[in-house]
Amino acid sequence: MSPILSEQVAMLMRKVASEIILPRFRKLADHQIAEKAPGDIVTIVDRESEAVLAEGLTRLFPDARVVGEEGAADDPELLDTLGDGVVWLIDPLDGTKNFSEGVSPFAVMIALLDGGEVQAGWIYDPVQSRTCYAARGRGAYVNGDRIVTQTSLRSLPSAAIGVYFMEEEQRRDIEMRADGKLQIATIPRCAGEQYPRIALGTNDISLFARTMPYDHAAGALFLEEAGGKTAWPDGRAYRPTDRAPNLLSAVTPDMWDKAAEILFG
Known part of the structure; x- marks a missing residue:
């Protein structure tokens, strides 16, 4: 990944944020918000951002295919092709529910995949300009x-556990296992915020039951390259082509081992 291409991708994300996302923050009309599935919100901003990002990324790297969250919502089989060749994987507005409610955090996320392995990832927070x-x-x-x-340096590791998409039995089991061993933290409802929170010391651990690849590809690489670990509970390394449930991340590999033993051992 050349520094020039990296900066061009970042510039494209900032442009989309300034021209499409932020002008509509807290200004969405009801007809500009829809529900793709129960609890899964999409807005006009998601669709417009994805279109502009896809066009811009294609210009930057014409040999790569583009797979975006909204395109995959319309054609789910696109997610089965992530292991084929070079792919731009886009989440045009992560944290859409937050955005639709007029609160932050929300983010733009892009990952570059080659043969199903993440080679580079970008996460842009428009509110923090991060x-x-x-x-x-x-x-x-x-x-x-x-x-x-x-690490967060708390007396107990700070764990952000997303239970929304868990079955009730698993939710109770996880909460029982964590009791007295982990300090449960409030989740940001935005993977594009959660991975930086681990890398920067706000949280030590996160657990996502829902593992759509556009939500995690960029963040998992970011955390790994910073010194953390993201893997499935059995220890298999994360790849966006594998859509098993329960993706566990931690600030260090040792912390990951501790979290896996507590939550799944």
Whole structure:
């Protein structure tokens, strides 16, 4: 991943945020919000952002295909092709529910995949003007500064556990296992915020029951390159082509092992 291409992608994300996303923040009309599935919101901003990002990314790297969240919602089989060749994977507005309610955080996320492996990832928070970027084997950066993970230093590890998409029995089991061993933190309802929270020391652990690839590809690489770990509960490394439930992340590999033992051991 060349520095020039990396900055061009970041510039495209900032342009979409300034021209499409922020002008409609807290200004959406009811007819500009719809429900794709129960509890799954889409807005006119999601669709317009994806269209502009797809066009811009195609210009930057014509040999790569584009798979976006909204395109995949219309044609779910697109997600089965993520392991084929070079792919731009787009989440045009992560945290859509927050955005539709007029609150932050929300983010734009892009990952570049080759053969199903994430090679680079970008997360842009328009409200904080924060760009998180990582390239495989080259580290993780926030607004151009290289970062390494740091723990929250709490007496118990801070764990952001997303239980919304869990079955009731699993939810009760997870809560029972965590009791007295983990400090349960409020989730931001935005993966594009949750991964930076782990890397920057706000939380030590996160667990996502729902694991759509556009929600996690960029963040998982960012956390890994900063020194953390994202994997399935059995220890298999995360790949966006694998859509099993329950994706576990932690600030360090040792913390990941501890969390896996507590929550799933």
